[in-house]
Amino acid sequence: MTRFVLASASPARLGVLRAAGVEPIVRVSGVDEDALTASLGNLPSPEEVVVTLARAKAEAVLSEFDDAVVVGCDSMLSIADALQGKPHTVEVARKRWSTMAGRSGDLLTGHAVVRVKSGAVVAVAAACSSTTVYFAEPSASDLDAYLASGEPLEVAGAFTLDGLGGWFVDRIEGDPSSVIGIGLPLVRRLLNEVGVSMSDVWSASAGQ
Template sequence: MGSISVVLGSASPARLRVLRDAGLVPQVLVADLDEDAIVAAMGDVPPADVVTRLARAKGEAIVSSIRSDGNPSFEAARVDGVVLTCDSMLLLDGELSGKPHTPDVAIARWKRMRGKTGHLLTGHCVTRLRDGAVESVVADHRSTGVAFSDVSDETIARYVATGEPLKVAGAFTLDGLGGWLLDGITGDPSSVIGISLPLTRELLARVGVDVTDLWRT
């Protein structure tokens, strides 16, 4: 087991933690993309397509870097590897939102979210590399319902002041402080944290990789 190299194309510590807890030890490489420009260029497309296309774009950028980079640390991935990339956004009242970045935006979003149910959409892309070439690429998305608690203005302000919601899609976490402010989820919890294990397993199978071949014991 563990002969196929895994590259996670994400700066998210939560995604890395999910994969490590599930038996993978991926290398990490972060794509340098203008996501806002990519979304703007898409025009009017369904929300699921937005996150899936962003995951694909990240995969293409990561693969390009791996194939062109002379760094020997990625040589194994070039020879026999898989690249995993994701993108998450919250769909609420027909509107998609990503990371809020600033406290004012995070507070405004939480005031709209509280007491409602939204859907965390996560696009996934798996790229199979072999002998320096792209052998196959597959992508899909996972949607998970998230019920937000009807919390007070003071609670929202205290949560935003921690800084946690500024850095995550939808301005909340399931596995951190934000978990206290959720009434429940419907669907895959790993997808809400950042990367769906069931969907990733399915996509890996579609490129001819059994997830057990990636386990490190």
């Protein structure tokens, strides 16, 4: 049995995994996403940014485990030639929605899977999933109410698919679980790359 570690504080990611039969060990990485992004400089692509952040989150908690598979994720919205992470404030979220409303953007989620055995890293697999999100144009009163809820302030792109923000997403093209924060199809493929099957993960969750 292989312990599955989620290096994230996201309740949405935890919810996706639990609904899919995985009860992960949760460890919050503590990675400063904004500072790390700023330190990266001019990387070749937005996809590399989110994958780098995801790997940093996974690596930040590795020392706690002797035998486990550790998964880190990071999401950003690519729209209008810019990457958008968590807005943190109502003012920033409102400005982002002025750009997003009535347009589409690509929700990029970086995933990193690290296999640890006997306290040593034996395999790493990482990749990015991209899903196109088509946004509605919320009325001024609806946007005010949404921003006042606090939900969009600490999520990538200032919206959710599985919460209040779902009312303002007209459609998506791609993997919905990736938009929520952790793409199940991609994680399955990355687990296979590091030698871990879903049956291993399910068995470990059942045994906890």
